[in-house]
Amino acid sequence: MISSRLKMGLAIALFFAFSSVLAWAQMASKMDADSAAIKQCVAAWEDAWNRHDAHATAAAYVEDGEFSSTTGVPSHGSKELEAHYNEIFTTFLKDAHRTDTVRSIRFLTPEIASVDIDWQMTGARTRDGKDAPNRKGLLTWVVTKQRSGQWMITIYHESAF
Amino acid sequence: MNSGCSKTLLAVLLFLTFSAASSRAQMASSHDADTAAIKQFVANFADSWNSHDAHGVAMHYVEDGDFSSIKAEASHGRKELEDHYTTIFTTFLKNAHTTDTVRSIRFLAPDLASVDIDWLVTEPSAPGGVLRKGLLTWMLSKRNGQWMIVIYHEQSF
Numbered sequence: 001m002i003s004s005r006l007k008m009g010l011a012i013a014l015f016f017a018f019s020s021v022l023a024w025a026q027m028a029s030k031m032d033a034d035s036a037a038i039k040q041c042v043a044a045w046e047d048a049w050n051r052h053d054a055h056a057t058a059a060a061y062v063e064d065g066e067f068s069s070t071t072g073v074p075s076h077g078s079k080e081l082e083a084h085y086n087e088i089f090t091t092f093l094k095d096a097h098r099t100d101t102v103r104s105i106r107f108l109t110p111e112i113a114s115v116d117i118d119w120q121m122t123g124a125r126t127r128d129g130k131d132a133p134n135r136k137g138l139l140t141w142v143v144t145k146q147r148s149g150q151w152m153i154t155i156y157h158e159s160a161f
Numbered sequence: 162m163n164s165g166c167s168k169t170l171l172a173v174l175l176f177l178t179f180s181a182a183s184s185r186a187q188m189a190s191s192h193d194a195d196t197a198a199i200k201q202f203v204a205n206f207a208d209s210w211n212s213h214d215a216h217g218v219a220m221h222y223v224e225d226g227d228f229s230s231i232k233a234e235a236s237h238g239r240k241e242l243e244d245h246y247t248t249i250f251t252t253f254l255k256n257a258h259t260t261d262t263v264r265s266i267r268f269l270a271p272d273l274a275s276v277d278i279d280w281l282v283t284e285p286s287a288p289g290g291v292l293r294k295g296l297l298t299w300m301l302s303k304r305n306g307q308w309m310i311v312i313y314h315e316q317s318f
Contacts, residue, residue, distance in 0.1 A: 066267070068277070071318045072296040106227065106312065112269055114300055114312050116229065138233040140298060140314045142275055155267065155275050157298045159316035161232050 031107060034151070038143055039102050041151040042117060046100040052093075054085035061153045062144060070137065070160040092132070095123040100139065111145040112154075119158070137161050192268065195308070199301060200263050202308045203278060207261045213254075215246035222310045223302060231295070231317040257284040257292060264296070272303035280315065293317050 041060065048056035058081040061067070067075040067084060075084040103116040117139040124132040137160035143151045202221070209217035219242040222228070228236040228245065236245040264277040275298070282293035295317035302311045 068296070068298075070316065072277075072279075072316070103233075108273055108300065108302070108311065109270060112273065116233075118233075138229070138314075140229075142269065142300070144269070154269070157296075157314065157316070159231065159233070159314070160318075 030110075034107070034110075034113070034145065035105050037145075037149070038105055038113060038115060038151050041143060041153075042100055042102055042115070042141075045153070046098060049085075050097055052089040054082050054089055057085045058082035061156070062146075065153050065156070067156045068158070070158050092125045092127055092129075093121075093123075095125070096121055097123050103138075113143050113151075115139075115141045115143055117141065135160055191271070195268070195271075195274070195303070196266055199266055199274060199276060199308050202301070203261055203263055203276070206310075207259055210259050213250035215243050215250055218246045219243035222313070223304060226310050226313070228313045229315070231293070231315050254282070254284070254292075256286070257282050261297065274301045274303075274308070275299070276301055 045060040098121045101118045106114045121135040140157045142155040144154045260281045262279045267275045278297040280297045284292040298314045300312040
């Protein structure tokens, strides 16, 4: 009698232990999948930028996305963002090439994450057309998961040092 | 009967309109209250910073808060954060004073906000008295009714 109760208790305990391990593993694998999707979002943006495709670069943002430059100058919304990228791709960054490497991702909710990205740039020019020194710094993005499962940029900040 | 039906319908419509308007007003006023609370929080942070109170500044972060410097050097968690602030307040920033002005707040969820803050650090021996000027970009989370820093980034320009 006692032994069968013990067995039952043990079975229940095992079941709960197993369920919680399973739930944890599921959450971990979901976060892995989201981390991979976020890295994909960064790589696709970097690729659009290096093609100097203003429309595709702006399309990585949500409709009311926000950009802020290394000197804190903002652009807000798809239209302004595309105009901003058009301007830089046809002027001082027209021969520039960038490399972006995800440094860390912090999930604030399952659908909102903060991403730190190391960036480097070659081929930039000064405003009067001379070669500018190579640049580097940190991008700090807030990305959000869309209904489609795709991650997009909601807020973009960049620093140079 | 028909007129009764219309009256009921009208009453229901009026009620729904009123509820929607009142819930919108409530949301707006809670946003206003949170905006004011966030501005107060930023002012408190600047006060602790200007008292060079490393512990007080670190307590503005959540337990596992993240800080990143203008050179992207990271500190993680209250202990590392307090050590970081102790170092800067006893060395190159021991005579420094910060002025922080909220530029914009974007709510990502009711308890999650991204805040941009114009930032000016003065120091008597710096050229022109200005040591740093730039933008702080914080991710704040509301925990037990209190806004706190989850992620701190700063840029200098």
